[in-house]
Amino acid sequence: MSEFKVVLVGASGAVGHEILKVLDERNFPVGDLKLCATSRSAGKEIAYRGKYYSVEETTPDSFNGADIVFFAGGAASKEFGPAAVERGAVIIDNSSNFRMDPEVPLVVPEVNPEDVKWHKGIIANPNCSTIIAVVALKPIHDAAKIKRIVVSTYQAVSGAGAEAIEELTVQTKAVLEQGKITPEVFPYQIAFNLIPHIDVFMDLDYTKEEWKMVKENQKILHDDSIAITATTVRVPVYRSHSESINIETERKITALEARQVFEKSPGIVVVDDPAAKKYPMPLFSSDQDEVFVGRIREDNSIPNGLNIWVAADQLRKGAATNAIQIAELLIKYDCLKKK
Amino acid sequence: MSEFKVVLVGASGAVGHEILKVLDERNFPVGDLKLCATSRSAGKEIAYRGKYYSVEETTPDSFNGADIVFFAGGAASKEFGPAAVERGAVIIDNSSNFRMDPEVPLVVPEVNPEDVKWHKGIIANPNCSTIIAVVALKPIHDAAKIKRIVVSTYQAVSGAGAEAIEELTVQTKAVLEQGKITPEVFPYQIAFNLIPHIDVFMDLDYTKEEWKMVKENQKILHDDSIAITATTVRVPVYRSHSESINIETERKITALEARQVFEKSPGIVVVDDPAAKKYPMPLFSSDQDEVFVGRIREDNSIPNGLNIWVAADQLRKGAATNAIQIAELLIKYDCLKKK
Numbered sequence: 001m002s003e004f005k006v007v008l009v010g011a012s013g014a015v016g017h018e019i020l021k022v023l024d025e026r027n028f029p030v031g032d033l034k035l036c037a038t039s040r041s042a043g044k045e046i047a048y049r050g051k052y053y054s055v056e057e058t059t060p061d062s063f064n065g066a067d068i069v070f071f072a073g074g075a076a077s078k079e080f081g082p083a084a085v086e087r088g089a090v091i092i093d094n095s096s097n098f099r100m101d102p103e104v105p106l107v108v109p110e111v112n113p114e115d116v117k118w119h120k121g122i123i124a125n126p127n128c129s130t131i132i133a134v135v136a137l138k139p140i141h142d143a144a145k146i147k148r149i150v151v152s153t154y155q156a157v158s159g160a161g162a163e164a165i166e167e168l169t170v171q172t173k174a175v176l177e178q179g180k181i182t183p184e185v186f187p188y189q190i191a192f193n194l195i196p197h198i199d200v201f202m203d204l205d206y207t208k209e210e211w212k213m214v215k216e217n218q219k220i221l222h223d224d225s226i227a228i229t230a231t232t233v234r235v236p237v238y239r240s241h242s243e244s245i246n247i248e249t250e251r252k253i254t255a256l257e258a259r260q261v262f263e264k265s266p267g268i269v270v271v272d273d274p275a276a277k278k279y280p281m282p283l284f285s286s287d288q289d290e291v292f293v294g295r296i297r298e299d300n301s302i303p304n305g306l307n308i309w310v311a312a313d314q315l316r317k318g319a320a321t322n323a324i325q326i327a328e329l330l331i332k333y334d335c336l337k338k339k
Numbered sequence: 340m341s342e343f344k345v346v347l348v349g350a351s352g353a354v355g356h357e358i359l360k361v362l363d364e365r366n367f368p369v370g371d372l373k374l375c376a377t378s379r380s381a382g383k384e385i386a387y388r389g390k391y392y393s394v395e396e397t398t399p400d401s402f403n404g405a406d407i408v409f410f411a412g413g414a415a416s417k418e419f420g421p422a423a424v425e426r427g428a429v430i431i432d433n434s435s436n437f438r439m440d441p442e443v444p445l446v447v448p449e450v451n452p453e454d455v456k457w458h459k460g461i462i463a464n465p466n467c468s469t470i471i472a473v474v475a476l477k478p479i480h481d482a483a484k485i486k487r488i489v490v491s492t493y494q495a496v497s498g499a500g501a502e503a504i505e506e507l508t509v510q511t512k513a514v515l516e517q518g519k520i521t522p523e524v525f526p527y528q529i530a531f532n533l534i535p536h537i538d539v540f541m542d543l544d545y546t547k548e549e550w551k552m553v554k555e556n557q558k559i560l561h562d563d564s565i566a567i568t569a570t571t572v573r574v575p576v577y578r579s580h581s582e583s584i585n586i587e588t589e590r591k592i593t594a595l596e597a598r599q600v601f602e603k604s605p606g607i608v609v610v611d612d613p614a615a616k617k618y619p620m621p622l623f624s625s626d627q628d629e630v631f632v633g634r635i636r637e638d639n640s641i642p643n644g645l646n647i648w649v650a651a652d653q654l655r656k657g658a659a660t661n662a663i664q665i666a667e668l669l670i671k672y673d674c675l676k677k678k
Contacts, residue, residue, distance in 0.1 A: 148640050148641065149640075150489045150585045150638075150640070152491035152570075152583035154493070154533055154572065154574070168531075169515065172511060172515065173515060176508065176511065176512060187616050188616075188620060188622060189622055192507075192575065192576050192577050192621075192622075193576060193620055193621050193622040194493055194574065194576060194581050194650075195620060196583075196618050196619070196620070196633075196634050196648045197613075197616065197618060201613035204594070204636055204637060204639070205594065205611075205613050205634070205635070205636045206636055227641065228640055229640040229644065229646060231491075231583040231585075231634065231646055231648060233581075233583065235493070235533065235574055235575075236574075236575050236576070237531050237532060237533060238531050242533050242535075242572075244491035244535075244570040244572065246489045246568060246570075246585075255543070255544065272544075274536075274540035274544050275540065277526050277527075277536065279535050280535070281527060281532055281533060281534060281535070282531075282532050282533055283527060283528055283531075283532040294535075295544070295570065296544070297543055297544045297545055298543060299489075299568040300543070300568075301487050301488075301489070301566035301567055301568040302487065305568065307568060307570055309535045309570060309572075311533075
């Protein structure tokens with residue numbers, strides 16, 4: 001099997017860290033590896049498979065000879081993505097910069113793997129909350145056609161990066177010790193609090209995070225007719241986003257049938273045994289690659305309603321794992337550029 | 340103004356503590372006060388307005404001469420409620436024991452104050468999550484008739500009592516210090532976790548807490564045609580429940596109109612200015628009596644949809660304050676029993 005030259009931009013952040021971990025775990029055929037970041041992190045040493053790599057400041061020439069470039073997030077892909085593509089790499093971008101670009105496939109391998117085939121050099125990795133939802137929604141959509149979903153999210157702080165993890169720890173200690181709290185990453189104290197505000201406010205007073213849930217789910221499922229509304233909320237949990245999803249389908253699907261459908265679906269673990277107190281929780285979904293689905297209940301407030309509760313590690317399936325699964329598809333479908 | 344003989348059963352718990360605080364703050368006309376609890380707490384000294392009261396073990400004779408009896412929660416009202424009523428008291432019961440009894444009014448003073456008038460000795464205080472939701476739902480129901488609501492809750496640990504508050508603190512410290520965690524009050528670790536399971540599991544795999552949201556809202560609003568579905572979730576927050584509520588109305592109500600309706604409604608504070616990052620949060624609604632409503636958005640996934648986010652202190656408006664407001668109504672409407 002061939003090996004590939006991989007560049008990781010944003011190597012020093014929470015998602016970058018996870019990408020390296022997952023590349024290793026999945027035994028991804030990394031031939032040559034280059035780690036890039038902003039000048040602030042340049043020079044930092046980061047280990048991969050026992051070898052230390054010095055983080056370089058990203059420049060267009062960072063991509064010379066690269067086969068696959070992972071952008072962990074932020075503005076970097078907007079600035080350097082075109083240079084990487086020009087140099088013959090395929091980029092897998094975890095930022096929101098290109099997700100809604102009609103020329104760019106937005107891919108969740110369990111849902112729309114074939115979309116990698118029409119890439120023009122850039123493939124977008126969806127928003128973490130979207131990935132987690134859509135893995136669970138896809139089999140229900142296939143089985144009973146989804147008309148509408150109402151989502152409320154419970155999002156872990158690590159979705160906001162490594163500094164956010166530290167902020168939760170520092171603030172939590174401060175609350176317990178009755179010390180002073182100075183929010184930096186989040187707009188308010190997140191320890192023992194909830195913040196119903198993720199990303200910037202946009203049209204109709206929805207946040208960008210809420211709009212992503214609408215637009216990205218529709219794009220990945222290739223169905224703009226699915227009506228979606230979302231309320232996204234930050235919770236004082238380190239890792240794993242959870243989502244309460246109410247689904248209305250064209251055709252009635254019973255809780256039993258939904259459970260069977262989920263059990264047969266890739267990337268899903270059903271945890272749904274109320275009598276035994278089994279349901280998805282961040283505590284048990286953290287550091288896992290699957291989307292955990294439970295609390296599967298018929299919603300009899302409408303004829304064809306279903307409630308589910310999902311949890312998944314947003315740094316893994318919601319970011320790193322999904323990105324690397326996309327890279328694996330590129331290899332499988334022979335969609336990397338020939339050098 | 341007359342003064343009344345008040346008995347508080349469950350004086351040593353989180354809700355009992357709050358009832359005493361709110362009686363004091365609202366200058367409730369307490370003439371004589373008796374504090375009762377189980378034998379476990381008997382003998383404990385609790386202060387009210389600078390005077391110490393010794394907690395008595397509840398017996399039927401605890402209610403001799405009582406005008407108003409507050410039951411803070413649990414099984415006590417089932418055991419002792421009839422004895423209190425026989426002795427001529429009116430009981431305001433914060434437990435779920437009598438809430439769905441057709442002979443018992445279930446009252447939120449901002450919503451259905453007139454219902455206190457037909458009491459037969461017992462008035463039920465609704466579930467905390469229901470109170471918080473229904474204060475916000477009532478003005479929308481009056482303005483545009485609610486057809487359906489989809490609720491996801493974010494419930495603070497203090498809803499599970501004083502031991503639950505302690506458990507969150509102990510577990511949080513244990514996580515930070517990498518110590519051992521042994522859940523006692525909650526079925527799993529709650530620190531930095533979410534538990535989608537409040538109260539026992541019942542029909543159709545919904546929890547009792549979820550069924551309460553359905554049945555109690557319908558009873559308080561006198562409208563069984565309102566379709567309701569709920570997912571209730573415990574979050575690592577000390578105080579104040581939050582709820583993401585999606586509302587479908589008969590008539591279209593714009594976000595602007597909804598905001599105006601909320602602003603005119605009793606018991607509600609509108610906190611809804613995205614540009615200034617103003618929205619309801621547990622951090623600011625704790626130790627307050629009002630229901631804070633924000634993130635008011637039209638939900639265009641259906642013709643007449645509205646999303647709101649509410650937060651309120653479930654020990655105050657969700658329990659103690661509501662109970663004392665009911666007692667105030669009993670006095671105002673002259674509905675106490677004549678001795």
